Amino acid sequence: MEREDYLRRLREINPNYKFELIGEAFDFASKAHEGQYRRSGESYVSHPAEVSLILAALDMDDDTIIAGLLHDVIEDTSYGYERVTALFGEDVAEIVDGVTKIEKISYASKEVQQAENFRKMLLAMSKDIRVIIVKLADRLHNMRTLEFKSPPSQIRTAEETMEIYVPIAHRLGIFKLKWELEDLAFKYLHPQDFKDLANRLAQDRTSREAYIEKIIGNINEILLDSGIEANIYGRPKNLYSIYKKMTLKDRAFEEIHDLTAIRVIVKEVGICYAVLGILHSKWKPIPGRFKDYIAMPKPNMYQSLHTTLLSEGGDTFEVQIRTEEMHKVAEYGIAAHWKYKEGQRGISSGSDLHWIDQLMEWQKEMDNPEEFINSVKMDLYSSHVYVFTPLGNVIELPDGSTPVDFAYKIHTDVGNTCVGAKVNSRIVPLNYRLKIGDIVEILTAKNSPGPSRDWLSFVQSSQAKNKIKNFFKKESREENIETGKESLEKNLRKYNLTLKAALTPKVVEELLDKLSMKNLDHLYAALGYGGIGFRQILPTIREHLIEEEKTLHIGKSRSGGSQSGIRVEGLEDLQVKFAKCCNPLPGDSIIGYITRGSGITVHKSTCTNFSKGSDEMNRFIEVSWDMESSILxxxxxxxxxxxxxxxxxxxxxxxxxxxxxxxxxxxxxxxxxxxxxxxxxxxxxxxxxxxxxxxxxxxxxxxxxxxx
Structure with a gap:
């Protein structure tokens, strides 16, 4: 890309930038990347130039535009932080340095490495949110040019985009980037579905656009009759959102009616509600489809009124009503809210991006990388429910949350001293699932012994889980060790295993290495306070037992229940094992095979891995299930x-x-x-x-x- 072409395109987006300084930054980037080329064959500077144009479309400031031009300079060239600072200022250098420190986050990477990358991204966001906005623009241009990479690389990059960057763009409210990132990732992850859906939309485009134009005309007419001026237009929903609705709700394309959302943009909040009333008097609203995000904004600051209406022809259409300011935030999210003040580049208290602070708190508290990653992903991906405090404050929680989740959201001490809850003035159990609009009151007691370990089985938020675990982690170490050991013994008994049989020296060594623990007491303690669960230990134990199949001893009583869950007619004190080739389960028709070691292997009767030839017939024996057994x-x-x-x-x-x-x-x-x-x-x-x-x-x- 040539300098003049770049500046012309930038001026078309926003004529108020400092073009002389930005031109110098373009020249600096061109010189720094001289001799470097993209896989497409273009000079490398075309990439940072396109990134800066994406940032300009988000209406970012001059420093961010320059940082977009220079975002690869420190990482890929001989020019360092000091040089960038001297030429373009500390703000630009800090943004570029922040982008450089965010290493590629690989969906398939090891948990420890992935956790470290997340930590770097969170740290960068907390210092200056512009860092992640530049990173999102960088990812968007890389996705636009993904065709020049190898197919395996395309899949990896698309997965990474869908798993990490799309949710972050969503949480920051930058929907213009989110929608395009989603569709580009969709194109490479599900190429046939993408092609089929695009073709279906193209076939119906003319009639669909005519239908939407008719609806828009009708809305405009009735609003003008009421003396309301509004900007009304239709926005086709992005391909991936349609695909997601088809797959999650198991609907055919013909059953998806709201393929286009109609936006009504007005000047004041009061007019939004007036428009809503007018539309509801003209068309019948679909019950349960009205959402007031003006009164209760989303965590990413999105505000709008949503309603779905039934047209005269029986089709449904969605209308979103918002002010001009709300519309800007709806499109650009945090980028629209950003105000640059001296000494204030990080997350401000008024930004409503408390989730970043929350993640920062978690990463300080958690030693286990896998636990941290799971908490981050849950926060990024989960749906949310909005409830009220008795004073009317809105509290956002993951869908399925309980009063205990609510209590820990208010304060750690409220959660730790919680003894009961009222929802809508009625006493409810602590595992009650909260619904949108519930008014929640937590009952506490100063002499409360603290949270119950049972709470871990029903709380939904990572915040509540982590705070409950931390409570028990800080409790008596000896008590945690004893509790953890008892818990492990209890779970192992379900598999007819003792601690001694399961925790061989090799198993212990491998578990301590995998879980980054010093000794067996640390493992017991972690089990005791809930830092790890039995499911994290069982696979390792299984791996070491798989070569010498777990044997089960038959009890001597022929009529009573057996320890193995198998009855053998006429024989006592035999060892029994279950064949791995067919994995019989209670209820299957089975047969026993006497091995040369005088034990019995139980197979399904239909198993093809043994022969019933005449020379083998004397080895088969009748066996049956003990249906009273509760063995897993x-x-x-x-x-x-x-x-x-x-x-x-x-x-x-x-x-x-x-x-x-x-x-x-x-x-x-x-x-x-x-x-x-x-x-x-x-x-x-x-x-x-x-x-x-x-x-x-x-x-x-x-x-x-x-x-x-």
Whole structure:
């Protein structure tokens, strides 16, 4: 890109920039990147130039535009921080340095590395929010030019974009970037779905646009009759939002009616509500589809009135009503709110971006990288519910939150001394799921012994979970060790294992290394206060037992229940193990095979891995299930489906909602964009496993479910 062309395009976006200084920055970037080229064959400076133009479209200030031009200089050239500071000032240098320090965040990276990258990003955002805005613009241009990378690299970059950058853009309210990032990632992650949906929209575009223009004309006419001036236009919804609605709600394209949102932009807040009343008197509103984000703004500062109306022809259409200022924030988010004051470049108290401060607090409190990453992702991705304090203050919580989540949101001490709760003036249990608009009052007691460990089983917010865990972490170390050891013994008994059998020296060594712990007491203590769970330990124990299959001893009583859950007619004191080739479960038709070591291996009767030839017949023995046994058996299902964001989460949620304990999850995607997910959990019978399989089969995009 040539200097004159760049400045011309910048002037078309905003004629009020300091073009002389920005021109000098362009020249500096050109010299710094001299001899460097993009994969497309263009000179490298075209990339930072395009990034700065994206920032200009967000109406960012001169320093941010210059930082966009120079964002790769410190990392990729011989020019350093001091040089940038001397030429363009400390603000520009700080932004460029902040962008440089944010390493690539890889979706497939190790948890520790990913946690460190998140920490760097949060630190940069807390110091100067412009750093992450430049990073988002950088990612957007890289996505626009992704066609020049190899297919594996395209997939990795698109996954990273959808997993990390899209949610951050959403939380910052920069929807212009979010929508384009989503659609570009969608294009590479689901190319056939993207192509099919784009073609369907193109086929119906003419009739759809005519329909929207008619609606807009009608709205304009009735508002003018009421003396209201408004700017009215339709915005087609982005492809990925339509695709997401089709997959999550399992709807066909023909069933999606609100493909275009109609915006009504007015001058004052009061007029917004007047317009709403006029529209509701003209068209019938769809119950449950009205949202007042003016009275209760979203965490990213978004404000608007949303309503869905029924037209004369029976079709529905969505209308969003907002002021001009609200519209600017709706499009540009934090970029529209940003005010540059001397000494104030970070997150201000009035910015409503308290979630960044919250994440910063978590990263200081958490030693476990995996725990930190899970907290971050939950905060970025989860839906939210809005409730009120008795004084009318709005509190935002993850969907499914309870009064305990609310208590810890107010203050740690309120959570730690919580003994009860009232919702809408009625006493409710502490595991009550809060709904939008609930008025919540927490009952506390100064002499409260503190939170209950049971709360960890139902709280939803990372904030509540972490504060409960920290409470127990600070309690008596000896008590935590004892509690953790008892908990581990109890869980191991479900698998007929003792501590001694499960925690061999090799297992202990591997667990301590994986969990970054010093000794076994640290592990017990972490189990005691809830820092780690049994599910994090079980896979390692399983790996070490898999070569010498877990053996189960048959009790001597032929008529009573057996320790293994298997009855053997006529024989006592035999060792029994379950065949790994067919993984029989209670309820399956089974047969026993006497091994040369005088033990019995139990197979499904239909197992193809042994022969029933005449020379083998004397080795088979009749066995049956002890149906009174409550022993848990490990089982696995393979789920095959069209890869889509959220599929893995949907699969694991089904298992957990049916009250089964997950023991392992493995997922991969092939070149045909088919996801193969193996999910392992404990069941009492084949019927329980089939019930889970039946639920998984109806998930959107799932093609088949196999038992392993």
């Amino acid at each position: 058996h490990s089982a696995s299902l393979k789920v095959i489906g069209r890869d889509r964001p959220g599929l893995l989460n949907d699969v694991t949620t089904v298992v957990q909602n049916m009250k089964f304990t997950l023991t392992g999850v493995n997922a991969r995607v092939n070149n045909e964009q088919l996801a193969r997910i193996v999910v392992s959990f404990d069941v009492k019978s084949a019927a329980e496993l089939q019930a889970v399989a039946d639920r998984l089969k109806i998930l959107p995009g799932v093609v088949e479910v196999h038992r392993l």
